[in-house]
Amino acid sequence: MLYFVARRLVSALSVVLVTLIATFTLFFVAPSDPAAAICATVTAPPQRYNEIKSNLHLDRPKVQQFAEYTRGSSPAGPSRRPGRSRSARRPAWASRSRTTARSTKP
Numbered sequence: 001m002l003y004f005v006a007r008r009l010v011s012a013l014s015v016v017l018v019t020l021i022a023t024f025t026l027f028f029v030a031p032s033d034p035a036a037a038i039c040a041t042v043t044a045p046p047q048r049y050n051e052i053k054s055n056l057h058l059d060r061p062k063v064q065q066f067a068e069y070t071r072g073s074s075p076a077g078p079s080r081r082p083g084r085s086r087s088a089r090r091p092a093w094a095s096r097s098r099t100t101a102r103s104t105k106p
Contacts, residue, residue, distance in 0.1 A: 024069050029062065 035052040053059050057068065 020070055021066075024066055028065060028069065034058065 034056060035049055035058060038052050039049050050059075057065060060068075
């Protein structure tokens with residue numbers, strides 16, 4: 001029984017790993033340049049292009065980009081980073097104002 005569970009776990013993890021690598025390769029290693037697409041204009045200054053590349057972390061090595069990509073793809077997500085708690089985010093229904101409720105007066 002333990003062998004069966006271990007085999008299934010390894011199989012599931014390998015599928016997740018292959019999916020992560022495939023999506024990262026498709027979107028981040030493909031020959032397109034996201035910074036150039038964001039600039040969109042031919043007359044954009046080179047420092048703006050470099051600033052966009054830096055903000056998107058495209059100037060880092062691919063291995064580091066992949067590590068950040070997998071960290072952001074975890075079930076905990078980016079909200080589990082040190083210094084940020086999940087309780088700091090409010091659900092969408094909690095942001096509604098109580099004054100917008102329908103009045104009971106005719």
